[in-house]
Amino acid sequence: GWFAILISGFGYKLMPMFYLSHGYPNRPEKWILSILNAAVLLGAGFSLAGLAKFGAMAGLFLFSIAMAMFSYHARNIKKKKHKPNPGYGIKFSVYLINGVVVVLIAAFFAFLLFPQLAGKAETLWIAGWLYLWGFIGLTILSYLSKIVPFLWWTYKYGSLIGKQKTPLLADLINDKMVRYGLFAIVAALFVLLLGALVQIGWLLSVGGILVALCAIFYMIQISLVFTR
Numbered sequence: 583g584w585f586a587i588l589i590s591g592f593g594y595k596l597m598p599m600f601y602l603s604h605g606y607p608n609r610p611e612k613w614i615l616s617i618l619n620a621a622v623l624l625g626a627g628f629s630l631a632g633l634a635k636f637g638a639m640a641g642l643f644l645f646s647i648a649m650a651m652f653s654y655h656a657r658n659i660k661k662k663k664h665k666p667n668p669g670y671g672i673k674f675s676v677y678l679i680n681g682v683v684v685v686l687i688a689a690f691f692a693f694l695l696f697p698q699l700a701g702k703a704e705t706l707w708i709a710g711w712l713y714l715w716g717f718i719g720l721t722i723l724s725y726l727s728k729i730v731p732f733l734w735w736t737y738k739y740g741s742l743i744g745k746q747k748t749p750l751l752a753d754l755i756n757d758k759m760v761r762y763g764l765f766a767i768v769a770a771l772f773v774l775l776l777g778a779l780v781q782i783g784w785l786l787s788v789g790g791i792l793v794a795l796c797a798i799f800y801m802i803q804i805s806l807v808f809t810r
C-alpha cells in the first residue's frame with residue numbers, strides 16, 4: 583500500500599514534469615489514489631478477519647482497476663506533452679504501468695479459475711518478486727535516471743545559466759546505457775522467476791545473481807553523472 587501509493591504520487595509529478603505536459607485532467611488522480619487505498623484496506627481487512635482468499639481476490643480486483651485507470655491517465659498525460667523525448671527512464675516507467683495492468687488482469691483470472699493458487703507459497707514468492715522488483719524496484723530505478731541528473735545539473739550548473747555555456751540535462755547521462763541497463767534487469771528477473779516457477783535451485787540462484795549484477799551495472803551508469 584505504501585509503495586504503490588508513493589510510486590503513483592511520484593509518477594503524477596515526474597511524468598508531467600519531464601514530458602512538459604499541460605492541460606491534462608487532474609480529477610482522476612483523486613479517484614485512482616482512493617481506489618488504491620480501498621484495495622489495500624479491503625485486502626488487509628479480510629485477511630485479518632480470516633478470509634485471506636476472498637480478501638486477496640477483492641483487493642486484487644480493486645488494485646487492477648486502479649492501475650488500469652492509472653495507465654489510461656498516464657496515456658492522457660503523455661498526449662499533452664510538449665517534449666518529444668523525456669528520457670528513456672520516464673518512457674520505461676510508463677511501459678511498466680501497462681505491464682503491471684496485464685500481469686494483474688492475468689493473475690485475477692488465474693486465481694478465479696484456479697483458487698488453490700492463491701494459498702501456495704510459490705505463488706506469493708513470485709508475486710512478491712514481481713511486485714517489489716518488477717514494479718517498485720524498476721520504477722524507482724527508471725526515475726533515478728532523470729532525478730539524479732536533474733539534481734546534479736541544478737547544483738553544478740544552475741548558477742551559471744546566462745553567464746556561460748552549460749551542458750544540456752540529456753548530456754549528463756547516456757540514455758542508451760539506461761535502456762540497456764533496465765532491459766538487462768528485466769531479463770535477469772525473468773530468469774529468476776523461471777527458476778522459481780520450475781523449482782530449479784541453480785537457475786534461481788543464477789537469476790538472483792544476474793539481477794544484482796545488472797542493478798549494479800545500472801547504478802554505475804547513474805553514478806557517472808557526477809563526473810560530468
